[in-house]
Amino acid sequence: AQSVTQLDSHVSVSEGTPVLLRCNYSSSYSPSLFWYVQHPNKGLQLLLKYTSAATLVKGINGFEAEFKKSETSFHLTKPSAHMSDAAEYFCVVTSYSGAGSYQLTFGKGTKLSVIP
Amino acid sequence: DTAVSQTPKYLVTQMGNDKSIKCEQNLGHDTMYWYKQDSKKFLKIMFSYNNKELIINETVPNRFSPKSPDKAHLNLHINSLELGDSAVYFCASSQVWSPGSSGANVLTFGAGSRLTVL
Secondary structure, eight states, X not given: OEEEEESOSEEEEETTSOEEEOEEEEESSOOEEEEEEEOXXXXXXXXXXXXXXXXXXXXXXXXXXXXXXXXXXXXXXXXSOOGGGOEEEEEEXXXXXXXXXXXXEEOOOEEEEEEO | OOSEEEEOSEEEEOTTOOEEEEEEEOSOOSEEEEEEXXXXXXXXXXXXXXXXXXXXXXXXXXXXXXXXXETTEEEEEXXXXXXXXXXXXXXXXXXXXXXXXXXXXXXXXXXXXXXEEO
16 A cells, blocks of 8 residues: 655745655555646646656756655755746655556645745 | 647536547557546546556546547546536556656646536
């Protein structure tokens, strides 16, 4: 079984300040982890992915995330928020779930607001 | 040259009607999905097809029936629409259906189809 928890449903930051969106996961097998972004009235777009290579992953638009196995976390960060970063962010985990099956689970999303 | 395209983008209909949403991907991916996003933005997987074969069928009313005529298409037909079916439905595809170091299970999403049932 696996699960993913996004610890904050809403994060608000001022433009130019750092962004931290938190994600914790649980998985019985080695997971792959992703962050997706959804701008208003748009589809989801991949920001970055972790697939058992480097634990610090760089994505598009200046975002990065660090896989910490000991903490079962995959938090998303950006040094300086931009107005265009205002969107909904989803953490996703996929892993083998036994008996030849794979499971993909979305977090419930974190809405990021950026204050000018 | 849209990667994953779904039609229609908006659909407004009466309760009890039957409607379909179509999805096509031109990425050569093997796996396609339907997700439902509710008003709280929560994404729930409904179905997944791998090479035209159903591999995920979550607890979804049997009024919802997916159809995959070929691996580039996955359509969603909904019978006897109810108010609670109002949502945004997203189609997605991935290269394969298996996690791994290649990241080949990265999802590419369509822009969504907003269904409103009156």
